[in-house]
Amino acid sequence: MPFRTVAFVASEHDEAQKALERMLSAYRHVSTERADVIVALGGDGFMLETLHRYMHRNVPIFGMNRGSVGFLMNAYDEDRLFQRLAKAEEVKLKPLHMISTDTVGRTREALAINEVSILRASRLAAKLRISVDGVVRMPEMICDGVLLATPAGSTAYNLSVNGPILPLRAHVLALTPISVFRPRQWRGAIMPHQVTVKIEVLYPQLRPVNGCADFTEVRDVASIVIREDQTTKLRLLFDSEHNLEERILKEQFLL
Amino acid sequence: MPFRTVAFVASEHDEAQKALERMLSAYRHVSTERADVIVALGGDGFMLETLHRYMHRNVPIFGMNRGSVGFLMNAYDEDRLFQRLAKAEEVKLKPLHMISTDTVGRTREALAINEVSILRASRLAAKLRISVDGVVRMPEMICDGVLLATPAGSTAYNLSVNGPILPLRAHVLALTPISVFRPRQWRGAIMPHQVTVKIEVLYPQLRPVNGCADFTEVRDVASIVIREDQTTKLRLLFDSEHNLEERILKEQFLL
Amino acid sequence: MPFRTVAFVASEHDEAQKALERMLSAYRHVSTERADVIVALGGDGFMLETLHRYMHRNVPIFGMNRGSVGFLMNAYDEDRLFQRLAKAEEVKLKPLHMISTDTVGRTREALAINEVSILRASRLAAKLRISVDGVVRMPEMICDGVLLATPAGSTAYNLSVNGPILPLRAHVLALTPISVFRPRQWRGAIMPHQVTVKIEVLYPQLRPVNGCADFTEVRDVASIVIREDQTTKLRLLFDSEHNLEERILKEQFLL
Amino acid sequence: MPFRTVAFVASEHDEAQKALERMLSAYRHVSTERADVIVALGGDGFMLETLHRYMHRNVPIFGMNRGSVGFLMNAYDEDRLFQRLAKAEEVKLKPLHMISTDTVGRTREALAINEVSILRASRLAAKLRISVDGVVRMPEMICDGVLLATPAGSTAYNLSVNGPILPLRAHVLALTPISVFRPRQWRGAIMPHQVTVKIEVLYPQLRPVNGCADFTEVRDVASIVIREDQTTKLRLLFDSEHNLEERILKEQFLL
Secondary structure (H helix, E strand, O other), X not given: OOOOOEEEEEOOOHHHHHHHHHHHHHOOEOOOOOOOEEEXXXXXXXXXXXXXXXXXXXXXXXXXXXXXXXXXXXXXXXXOHHHHHHHXXXXXXXXXXXXXXXXXXXXXXXXXXXXXXXXXXXXXXXXXXXXXXXXXXXXXXXXXXXXXXXXXXXXXXXXXXXXXXXXXXXXXXXXXXXXXXXXXXXXXXXXXXXXXXXXXXXXXOOOOEEEEEOOEEEOOEEEEEEEEOOOOOEEEEEOHHHOHHHHHHHHHHOO | OOOOOEEEEXXXXXXXXXXXXXXXXXXXXXXXXXXXXXXXXXXXXXXXHHHHHHHHHOOOEEEEEOOOOOOOOEOOOOOOHHHHHHHOEEEEEOOEEEEEEEOOOOEEEEEEOOEEEEEEOOOOOEEEEEEEOOEEEEEEEEEEEEEEEOOHHHHXXXXXXXXXXXXXXXXXXXXXXXXXXXXXXXXXXXXXXXXXXXXXXXXXXXXXXXXXXXXXXXXXXXXEEEEEOOOOOEEEEEOHHHOHHHHHHHHHHOO | OOOOOEEEEEOOOHHHHHHHHHHHHHOXXXXXXXXXXXXXXXXXXXHHHHHHHHHHHOOOEEEEXXXXXXXXXXXXXXXXXXXXXXXXXXXXXXXXXXXXXXXXXXXXXXXXXXXXXXXXXXXXXXXXXXXXXXXXXXXXXXEEEEEEEOOHHHHOHHHHOOOOOOOHHHOEEEEEEEEEEEXXXXXXXXXXXXXXXXXXXXXXXXXXXXXXXXXXXXXOEEEEEEEEOOOOOEEEEEOHHHOHHHHHHHHXXXX | OOOOOEEEEEOOOHHHXXXXXXXXXXXXXXXXXXXXXXXXXXXXXXXXXXXXXXXXXXXXXXXXXXXXXXXOOEOOOOOOHHHHHHHOEEEEEOOEEEEEEEOOOOEEEEEEOOEEEEEEOOOOOEEEEEEEOOXXXXXXXXXXXXXXXXXXXXXXXXXXXXXXXXXXHHOEXXXXXXXXXXXXXXXXXXXXXXXXXXXXXXXXXXXXXXXXXXXXXXXXXXXXXXXXXXXXXXXXXXXXXXXXXXXXXXXXXXX
């Protein structure tokens, strides 16, 4: 699909800033509020930030890799940008929606593109209770934490804690424990994407716990409710020969 | 849904045969060719056999546990069978369809409800090449074998080889290696259910390999092509409070 | 071996304090400085503290379980204490010795009975370099952290992060990553007990990291050197039918 | 240590045979019965065979890699063989000793350098009982099989089934299940090297099982008793900069 106006954004790193300069001298830039498409220059972390920042605009975002990993990013190339954007394929992602309640009763909401994670905030292990669709499935888990990852996020923190890589088209989520002590060697569960997952923190004063929706952190969590957000759509653009679905599939066969 | 006529089938084990006698004295039995519903008495292995045998009839099958594991089975109870059947929930499963070609060029087809597996048939490790939708994803894997499991089968052999348990609703398949030597510690891949998976056996004379679709065995396999069968529907009945979806979910939280 | 004088110590928990009262009324108590044997009432955490506190005294410690897990503890029983102590078997453990250097050059030493662990102290993953006996074995690991566990500690935090359970007699240590991102799915290494392990923190300002020798925490670690301490001997007493070696063995067959 | 007489042996593969010809034209060859040292040309499989064949001779064996993997082998080089042998380091390995009893009561003994493994010989899973030093530790395991590996063998079949890599100096053995169904996800156990492990096959007629000591196969096993052999010493020579201990250590940090 052809785009007429583009906005460039870049991470603070040198390489990304230099790329930004070159792009600005080669192409006409409009504000992110008016652009048909946003081009993000940086690594995966910056892409995540960009997606969060411009979610409300509902425009597609095309990432070019000027940073680490680059799983969400396309190859960097200064030439023929508009032709490339026109041929790019759009992938729509649904974020997770988190509502957290802290130990003094304050609630907070945030969206996560990769994962919502919960992690102990002291030397003491967390004790967590997990419910799925209102049914307690894990009455007490002793652990460092737990996370719920989307397919797009399944290759990020979820992979570090041995969670399964999920194909984009599968419409499942990965509930994966972080350093679980009891039940011993629990591996986590793959969940249909329609579920509502509730994590209750047991003894939250004695065993303080933080929550994290991508990089939005919440302290002193008492409980967190997570479900797929049905209203927000993230639109990512990928060069067709190497789109996100293909990358996740490749990642599964990599080692 | 109310059923009018029932056929009973039972495994050869004593306990199943005794249950069969009691059922036949309590209820009117019709032939499996005329029954609205088939009641299978035995364990999971017998249920699998029953599903295979009566697939063509397209009638629902209600299993009652008189054997080992009983993952596909309901609790055994001699009373109020028709009321129970009327209230049971139907789960529809799609089997996998396997086409194998052996080293002298013969092809064979079979269906698998749980998994299609490939296993070395000699002391020598197998060398396998895996393609997904026509693209080679794993050029050479040195291993004892590999399997492709359905969600229903994900708690069977797939679980023994550390494959992920898949929720029924997820519409994914688990491609899981069996004792993989190279690539080291490859964990397998979760696949969208629409894929076609091809396994080619490298050096099949030197390193002979057998294939298995549930319990249909094929010797001296040269290659196997597996995809979800779109024409056959397996219909299983479960007591609503403890249906197959619930069991698989529970199994994920069990340890 | 017969003991003449005993000192009782107890954790702050109610149950342990009540047990302490009953013990003090049943047996003559001497100060921990003069006792032949120390009896510790509480859970594993308290036993660890007790071992640390009275290490210098070089007297055996007999734990009785009034708390959680109780892996290092004997069953609680108020009767026939001296007969029981006389028949108990002594297990000698060597702690790990940690020297940490922080980002401003301060060094600190501490002993660990279970494990020395390193964990990220911010949202950012740690980047660590691991050397064994002066040879860099892992130039850069992206992870939440890493730990080095003794056999006695192999069933504690090490087990939570999927490390191997080590038999007491094996004289090996477990180097186990915590939530490792790169190298993907690295499982850690079993090390001969004579090794010196050095962990260097890369970019310690940007990616702050804490170290922990059991519960002694060190902030802003730049590097940590760990080796088995040859001078300190921890002496634990166990009822012979259920000693620590047996427990660790059992733990390996448990699931 | 200087050697005066050398015997060359080679696997049947072309490359090994060609290397043999070149070696025979460059060096004086004596019979394996009279040689001070045996030089084996081939891959790891051939080295294993050579070790088995010349065990009784108690001479060191130096492998040169002309085949696959080459974990037990040194680099191939036609030059300066005697200087190289003189500087090589000797590693002594103890094999495992297996006594098997089959279903008609015949016993058989064999040695294993890598591992003793037990594997189902039919479509049906094996049911095994495991005892360690006379104590039943696993009353019934449903699985494809189990193996007991030496440190030298811990990087072979044991690694394929996710067993731990064991450092040579550790004096432990790895008891690792093969495709275990129940107990679910049992990971196996690391054993002190002095143990005697007994595997009893339950229902061996219904569920036939084969045993394997390296490549010596025994059919219709009823039980197998395995312990470290104290009388046989295997002597392997390695170039010092890249000896077996170093290789196993490296293998643990590889991925």
